[in-house]
Amino acid sequence: MNSLVEENYLKALFSLSNGDGEVNVNDLSKHLEIKMPTVTSMMKKLAAKKLVHYKSYKPLRLTARGRKEAALVIRKHRLTEMFLVEKMGFGWEQVHEIAEQIEHIKSPIFFSKMDELLDYPKFDPHGSPIPDINGKITGKAYRKLSECNEGDTVKMAAVINTSDEFLKFLNSREIHLGLKIKINSVEPFDHTMVVSYENHLSESLSHMVCERLLVEKE
Amino acid sequence: MNSLVEENYLKALFSLSNGDGEVNVNDLSKHLEIKMPTVTSMMKKLAAKKLVHYKSYKPLRLTARGRKEAALVIRKHRLTEMFLVEKMGFGWEQVHEIAEQIEHIKSPIFFSKMDELLDYPKFDPHGSPIPDINGKITGKAYRKLSECNEGDTVKMAAVINTSDEFLKFLNSREIHLGLKIKINSVEPFDHTMVVSYENHLSESLSHMVCERLLVEKE
DNA sequence: TAATTTTGTTAGAACACTCTAACTTATTAG
């Protein structure tokens, strides 16, 4: 059984893993806001538990077991977020902090009950895929809104790096998952996009914003 | 802000407090399954935080602040149990262990949302009163079934010291809160009661069981 | 009352997790 602290390290390792699955101590340290020596010693501990491949001065990699256990924590996090939104009436900008705590509850039945009540959801309220009970993730490859072109019509599929303020901004513009957005024009200078959707006929979205919106082509 | 561990000590102190509000280190130690020296040092820490009155070799007493903070943890515990039963479909024998963990979640809005969704419940699934947001408890004085007499008809109001096995036993006899029970006879030798209710015309309940059932006189 | 048992405290240590300071290895810039 992993501790709350270990679970948070595993989750961070997982989400910082790119294509090659490598993570730098430094990046992990910054992401968790925990100093590098502390991270190093925790990596040795997780290596002893066969959850991380650790070699001095080399990038970190989760083992297959580590990846699975990380995915199961992420599963609990995302199921919780979905439950909070769908069954308790929270806004999508309110649920991350609560899920950050509830993901550590030790009670398989608690999460399987959530799963059942939600009718086995595939995505969390921010559009991120919910890993299955074996830790397998079946994620679609969405594209960033910022990479789309003038004239495209796209559908909102997910948001990246979901901070409170960003989600509140989206709320203020009535941007939500499933929304159909038409790209009217792209400013060549700063990549600001002018888009229209529903009763918003001309809304400007900065490049920062468009980088954080994942969409599907129609 | 109290830690998870401190919250568990406060809760234990509260529930071990009798009329005079005094608790022995030894009883607390046994209740928490934590050795006495550890308890002593935690009591000094809680005393430094003005949550406990501590004098060497004297019984422990919660301060007014300590009592309030304990009641607020118990509030979170009981709200959670009620939510798990009423909104998630758990049995009353399943919820205590989960609530033991969720009571430590730091998120006022999470618990106030539960309270709202449950329409401000006054009792938990075991009949224990839920303290209000100020830590005030308005508990009725029920009586033990074991103290009632032959011929009495009573209504199930609460269960004491709710263990898994005990609640499963009650389930197996279809005994639940609100149930009307008639006492047919009391065995003078061992105080076993023969009772009837609903479609159970003659059910024997040992003294141990009757000691743990709280009832209201009709 | 005196001996014994129970209850409670002190001292010292261990484990989990965190930090700063100092050092080493790897990467980047000139």
Added chain:
DNA sequence: CTAATAAGTTAGAGTGTTCTAACAAAATTA
């Protein structure tokens, strides 16, 4: 290719929570 910078490690310490061993006080028994 060196010099400077960035990344990573080691050593040593601190906080929170727990333990065992030894001792002291209080309560109980004889």
